[in-house]
Amino acid sequence: MRDFQLPGRSAVFATNGICATSHPLAAKVAVQMLEAGGNAVDAAIAGAVLLGICEPQMTGIGGDCFVLVKPAGEDRIVALNGSGRAPAGLNAADLRARGLDAMPTNTADAVTVPGAIDAFCRLSRDWGRAGLKASLAPAIHYAETGVPVAPRTAFDWAQSVDHLQGAAREFYLLNAKAPTPGQLFRAPKQAEVLRRIAMDGRAGFYEGEVAEDMVSSLRALGGSHTLDDFAATACDYGDPVSGTYKGIELCEHPPNGQGATAILMANILSHFDLPNMDPLGAARAHLEAEAAKLAYDARNRFVADPAHMTRLDHMLAPETAAKLAALIDPARAMDSPAALSESVHKETIYITVVDKDRMAVSLIYSIFHSFGSGLASDRFGINFQNRGAGFTLAEGHVNEAAGGKRPMHTIIPAMLKKDGKVIMPFGVMGGAYQPNGHARVLTNIVDYGMHPQQAIDAPRSFTDAGKMQVERGYSDAVRAELAAMGHDVVIPAGPIGGAQAILIDEETGVLQGASDPRKDGCALGY
Numbered sequence: 001m002r003d004f005q006l007p008g009r010s011a012v013f014a015t016n017g018i019c020a021t022s023h024p025l026a027a028k029v030a031v032q033m034l035e036a037g038g039n040a041v042d043a044a045i046a047g048a049v050l051l052g053i054c055e056p057q058m059t060g061i062g063g064d065c066f067v068l069v070k071p072a073g074e075d076r077i078v079a080l081n082g083s084g085r086a087p088a089g090l091n092a093a094d095l096r097a098r099g100l101d102a103m104p105t106n107t108a109d110a111v112t113v114p115g116a117i118d119a120f121c122r123l124s125r126d127w128g129r130a131g132l133k134a135s136l137a138p139a140i141h142y143a144e145t146g147v148p149v150a151p152r153t154a155f156d157w158a159q160s161v162d163h164l165q166g167a168a169r170e171f172y173l174l175n176a177k178a179p180t181p182g183q184l185f186r187a188p189k190q191a192e193v194l195r196r197i198a199m200d201g202r203a204g205f206y207e208g209e210v211a212e213d214m215v216s217s218l219r220a221l222g223g224s225h226t227l228d229d230f231a232a233t234a235c236d237y238g239d240p241v242s243g244t245y246k247g248i249e250l251c252e253h254p255p256n257g258q259g260a261t262a263i264l265m266a267n268i269l270s271h272f273d274l275p276n277m278d279p280l281g282a283a284r285a286h287l288e289a290e291a292a293k294l295a296y297d298a299r300n301r302f303v304a305d306p307a308h309m310t311r312l313d314h315m316l317a318p319e320t321a322a323k324l325a326a327l328i329d330p331a332r333a334m335d336s337p338a339a340l341s342e343s344v345h346k347e348t349i350y351i352t353v354v355d356k357d358r359m360a361v362s363l364i365y366s367i368f369h370s371f372g373s374g375l376a377s378d379r380f381g382i383n384f385q386n387r388g389a390g391f392t393l394a395e396g397h398v399n400e401a402a403g404g405k406r407p408m409h410t411i412i413p414a415m416l417k418k419d420g421k422v423i424m425p426f427g428v429m430g431g432a433y434q435p436n437g438h439a440r441v442l443t444n445i446v447d448y449g450m451h452p453q454q455a456i457d458a459p460r461s462f463t464d465a466g467k468m469q470v471e472r473g474y475s476d477a478v479r480a481e482l483a484a485m486g487h488d489v490v491i492p493a494g495p496i497g498g499a500q501a502i503l504i505d506e507e508t509g510v511l512q513g514a515s516d517p518r519k520d521g522c523a524l525g526y
Contacts, residue, residue: 002454011453011503012513014525020500020513021047021351022429022521023054023150029138030353031524038130040353041069044361045120045128045135049194051349051365053143053187055520056172056383057156059349061193061205062214062376063367063385065116066253068240068413069127070422072357077415077422079238079253081406082119083387084112088403089224092393095401103389103401106163106374108223110386112407114205116365119235121202127359133198140198143191146184150520154181155494160370167217168374171381189380206230210380217377218384224403238306242417243267243316246446249417250438255306258299259412260315262435265295266442267321272330274447280459280474282481287328288443289463289487292436293336294324299435304399305406311398333486336466348411348434350427354502354511362413362425414438416445423504424452429519430497433462437497452501453514460496463487471496 002008012018017040019030030047034040044067052060065082095109104110124132149157157178164172171187179185196204204210211230218225240251243263250266252259268291277284298320302311314320327334348366366385373386390407392399399408410431416424428437437460444455459473461482468487470479483489495518502523503512513523 008457009453009515009517011451012523012525014511014513015509016356016526017354018502018511018513018523018525019043019047019351019353020502020515020523021051022349022498022500022519023051024520024522025054025142025147026050026351027522027524030351031526033130033135034355035526036130038134039072039128039357040355040359040361041123041127042130042135043353043355044351044363045124046138047351047353048349048363048365049120049136049139050142051351053139053185053190054147054150055153055349056185056187057153057160057370058367059365060367060383061117061190062114062372062382063116063365064114064387064409065119065363065365066257066409066411066413067119067123068251068253068362068415068425070360070415071127072359075417075421077240077251079240080119080123080235081238081253082115082235083256083406083409084115084233085404085406086112086388086401087223087225087229089226090388090401090403092395092401096393100393102393103391105369105386105389106165108218108221108373108375110373110388111218111223111225111375111384112387113225113229113233114385115233115235117197117205118202118233121197122235132201136194136198140191140194143187143194146186149179149181149183149185151181152520154179156370163374164371165374166376167378167381168371168376168383171376172371172383187381190382193380193382206233213377213379214382221375241312241316245270245442247418248442248446250442251415251417253412255303255309255312256406257409257412258303258435259414260303260312261295261299262412262414262438264298264315264321265291265435265439267318268295268325269439269443271322271325274443279444279448280478282478282485283330285461285470285478285482286333286485286487287330288436288440289461289468290328290334292463293334294327295435296432302398303408308398308405331485348429348431350413350429350500352425352427352500352502354425354504358504360415360422360425360502360504362415362427364411364413364427366411410434412438421506424501426452426499426501428497428499432464433497436462437499441499441501452503452512456499456501456514456516462496469496
């Protein structure tokens with residue numbers, strides 16, 4: 001039980017269904033979908049697509065998604081990969097010949113074909129109950145009438161004004177400025193696109209006038225994208241990958257997402273006596289930072305398009321974790337084994353829904369950097385993701401950029417299992433931080449007995465680009481102790497990530513929703 005004299009929030013308890021996500025309007029719409037007879041898939045799609053209007057700097061129909069679904073009455077987990085591919089014309093050698101040694105982030109070269117809409121259409125058809133029209137109706141309504149910009153959204157938006165280029169400035173700025181809290185943001189052209197998808201399914205997006213708008217806009221910006229690239233977009237089903245941490249199974253989406261990194265990091269931490277360390281102390285933060293350095297180094301070497309990746313079993317093997325754990329000095333920070341392939345980006349939304357039949361959805365949906373590439377289509381204002389920045393230009397690397405290939409992704413939905421039963425869908429936003437965030441939430445719950453809400457509220461730290469970012473929730477004494485261990489400690493300019501979770505209590509039949517105060521959102525149930 002939290003101390004009610006201190007700032008914080010209570011978990012949300014409900015019996016029939018809960019949604020937890022980063023904007024209250026999306027949570028409300030999802031719960032309304034459940035109340036109207038829809039299931040968790042219908043509700044998750046409704047909330048996720050609406051979040052592209054509520055938080056356009058985080059996500060949108062020009063992005064990608066990954067989904068984990070636990071069907072009603074079952075404990076198996078189905079993974080759906082809704083990440084798009086590079087256009088067939090992308091070639092790493094051509095980029096190197098232009099003098100580039102890393103993928104650009106703000107040009108058409110970085111724009112991969114959006115995969116989320118194909119995934120939402122497939123998800124609704126295969127697992128939904130209410131139908132795609134019903135799931136898209138709330139986003140269509142609010143795209144036309146407008147959504148008041150929330151405080152955290154306004155904070156992020158203001159930092160991205162200079163990143164927006166060309167048509168994107170017309171569609172995503174108000175009088176050439178970022179909106180302030182409470183100003184209405186409307187996207188009527190996106191409402192038109194969503195209507196076409198509601199009527200024609202994926203063809204309304206990947207074919208016809210919408211696809212022509214995206215392709216012509218990208219080609220005018222120097223891209224090699226073609227209508228064939230868009231028409232060929234297809235999501236894929238798969239099986240999750242998992243690892244067990246002290247009796248709790250961490251289930252992650254398989255590559256090209258970085259979920260295996262979270263499992264490896266948890267496996268490394270299992271070799272240390274975390275329960276006898278202060279959860280808010282320097283020793284625990286230090287070990288977590290060192291485990292992350294090693295796990296992320298493995299990620300940078302091995303994670304890629306699953307058709308090209310060969311070392312997944314190596315990353316998940318207990319022997320690999322044991323050898324890496326032996327490299328950690330409990331009293332001294334190591335140099336980063338290798339530079340992280342990309343810095344922390346917080347532009348992601350996560351939504352989780354559990355319904356009355358205990359279908360559970362864990363869905364993450366993103367355009368990568370803030371407003372993705374900073375580019376948008378001329379007619380409909382579709383903001384293009386820059387997921388191609390997840391590729392490397394290193395010749396021969398498993399994640400080398402190439403046409404038709406999926407890049408390594410940072411976004412990862414997760415679920416926890418105990419004794420074979422799903423007990424908690426959850427996710428942690430924050431780009432590169434996400435595997436570290438999964439390990440932090442997991443160890444907060446397992447090693448320190450925290451409720452998911454408490455585990456999410458707790459302060460965070462993360463080492464990126466040689467700097468150990470330590471949130472203000474830690475004491476100055478802890479920061480000084482970490483600095484004495486050799487960490488270059490800084491207080492981050494903004495919060496580290498954001499998280500949502502729903503605990504399924506089998507004994508009482510009650511659902512418990514947890515939502516990160518670092519975001520504008522909440523958990524709502526009925």
